[in-house]
Amino acid sequence: MVEHIERQTKQKDAIHAALAGCDEFISAQDLHRRMQDEGSRIGLATVYRQLNALADSGAADTIRLDGQQLFRLCGDDAHHHHLVCKRCGRTVEIEPPDEAWLRGVAARHGFTVESHTLEVFGLCPECQGKTAEAGTAD
Numbered sequence: 001m002v003e004h005i006e007r008q009t010k011q012k013d014a015i016h017a018a019l020a021g022c023d024e025f026i027s028a029q030d031l032h033r034r035m036q037d038e039g040s041r042i043g044l045a046t047v048y049r050q051l052n053a054l055a056d057s058g059a060a061d062t063i064r065l066d067g068q069q070l071f072r073l074c075g076d077d078a079h080h081h082h083l084v085c086k087r088c089g090r091t092v093e094i095e096p097p098d099e100a101w102l103r104g105v106a107a108r109h110g111f112t113v114e115s116h117t118l119e120v121f122g123l124c125p126e127c128q129g130k131t132a133e134a135g136t137a138d
Helices: 010-020 028-037 044-057 099-108 125-136
Strands: 060-065 068-073 081-085 091-094 119-122
Touching: 010 028, 010 044, 010 068, 028 044, 028 068, 044 060, 044 068, 060 081
Parallel strands: 081 119
Antiparallel strands: 060 068, 081 091
């Protein structure tokens, strides 16, 4: 059996550093654009490849929002879940639901639990305020 050794490259380091500079989930396109604005010459395909490699290794979280895959570096290796603002992307890590609850819900529907993810999407307080302000401007 051949062992795959992943090598560290300047591009990989640059993408990791750029992602580390983002507090919220970000798309590959937006990260690529930021990197270009800062003078990087890394191609979009490389950004996609490296972000997916980070997600596959567990170093980055990934979610789908409005048909787009978004990425964020993981704060730690522990299993975690998120509240995500659909408007601005603000992300808050939350405590996972009780495992017994998850298994109970699955069992009621005849399923077993092998793994799970939980992302809750809505509007953060700031975006709720903007929505309320826009509604009163009419």
